[in-house]
Amino acid sequence: MTADSLSAAYTVEFPFERTVGPKIGTFLGGLRDGRLYGAQTERGVLCPPLEFEPETGAETGELVPVADTGTVTSWTWVPSRPGDPVPHDFAWALIAIDGTIGALFHVVDVDGDSARMATGMRVRARWRAERVGQLSDIECFEVAP
Amino acid sequence: MTEPITTMPSPFRMDYTYVAGTGRSVFLRGLAERKLMARRCAGCEQVYLPPPEFCSRCLRELEPPFELDGRGVVSTFCVVSFPFPGQRIDPPYVVAYIQPHGAGTRLMHLVREVEPEDVHIGMAVEPVWVSDDELDTSLLSIRHFRPVHNGGADA
Numbered sequence: 001m002t003a004d005s006l007s008a009a010y011t012v013e014f015p016f017e018r019t020v021g022p023k024i025g026t027f028l029g030g031l032r033d034g035r036l037y038g039a040q041t042e043r044g045v046l047c048p049p050l051e052f053e054p055e056t057g058a059e060t061g062e063l064v065p066v067a068d069t070g071t072v073t074s075w076t077w078v079p080s081r082p083g084d085p086v087p088h089d090f091a092w093a094l095i096a097i098d099g100t101i102g103a104l105f106h107v108v109d110v111d112g113d114s115a116r117m118a119t120g121m122r123v124r125a126r127w128r129a130e131r132v133g134q135l136s137d138i139e140c141f142e143v144a145p
Numbered sequence: 146m147t148e149p150i151t152t153m154p155s156p157f158r159m160d161y162t163y164v165a166g167t168g169r170s171v172f173l174r175g176l177a178e179r180k181l182m183a184r185r186c187a188g189c190e191q192v193y194l195p196p197p198e199f200c201s202r203c204l205r206e207l208e209p210p211f212e213l214d215g216r217g218v219v220s221t222f223c224v225v226s227f228p229f230p231g232q233r234i235d236p237p238y239v240v241a242y243i244q245p246h247g248a249g250t251r252l253m254h255l256v257r258e259v260e261p262e263d264v265h266i267g268m269a270v271e272p273v274w275v276s277d278d279e280l281d282t283s284l285l286s287i288r289h290f291r292p293v294h295n296g297g298a299d300a
Contacts, residue, residue: 006165006173006282013158015230025149033147063147133150 023049026063032133036125037063038100047100068125069144070097070104077114085140088112095123095141107140116143168198171210173282179274182210183248194248215272216293217245217252224261239264243290254284258291269293 020028023039027049030037039049040061047066052059075093080086089112094103108123110116123141131137165173168184172195175182184196188203194213199206222241239256241264256264258273270290280286 004170005167006170008163008165009160010163011158011160014156016155016157017152018155019152020150022149025151026147028150028153029147032150035147037147134153 021051023051023060023063028133028135030063030065031135031137032131034127034131034137036066036068036097038066038097038102039063041101044101045099046102047097048102048104066100067098068127068138070095070123070141072108072117072119072121072123073103074119075108075117077117080112085136089114090140091117093117093123093141106135106138109140109142166198168196168207170282172196175210175212176284176286177280177282179280179286181213181215181245181272183213183245184208184210191249192247193250194245194252195250213245213247215245215287217243217248217270217290219256219264219266219268219270220244220251221266222256222264224264237261241270241290243270252284254287255289256291257289 027037036047037049038045038047040063041053042058043053043055045064045066046053046060049063050060072093073096075091077089077091080089084090085107086109091108091110091114092105093108094105095108096102097104108117109126122144124144125138126140126142128137128139171184172182181194182196183192183194184207185192186200186203186205186207188200188205191200191202193200193207196207196210219241220243222239224237224239226237228236234255239259239261240253241256242251242253244251256270269292271293272287273289273291274280275286275288
């Protein structure tokens, strides 16, 4: 009897699908159409939208189109891994979309140069040509000219 | 106006390595030889199948492995009637906790060669092993358990 341990490679995989509800559903439909949407609230337009306003709990109102530009409010630099949205090092950032309240979490691509990242920097969505109604329909945000 | 999306894919996938450890490896290597290797704790007399290295109650190292024949009784079971992705057998089928004779722990496995409605707690069962070329260091070396028909009285 040998004392060494057996080991084996395993994969666990679940093909989940989420129902998204009417408001996030419209937001995702907007992404498919190449447009960003926010939800109207008493405090302003919330982007990304939610069914309920996070501070008051009140139901949010109609969805309205918003700009696809914004300002980076915070960010963190990460090394690129297989399957990431861009093929080199990049930043995950919270982006305040122009004219809205809230923060959109997405990739900022500065061609792998972290020295170009700063809070307060202006960014613009880079849309994919083929869109399906997911947050990845925005490939990333890039420095706005 | 934008047509809403109703569902979004949220797939989950994780690749990992299972490390059996020295104790479990004894059990798994036994399965490849059609043997169910158990170990006993000298402190509390608990017999583990499958056995770890140390007693989970006394933390004592277990005694050397010995073989059990795998016959036992159904201690509880469920009838799986629901299809799901990755399922290997068409439902309905029976998954049971089996208490092997001589062991203080239970094994989970399939109970087949019997109609689901005829399975009951306390039913005597025995392992059905796969053919030689299918034997592996895996619990799948036991194809399933089946009722003991000759001389296997219910417990």
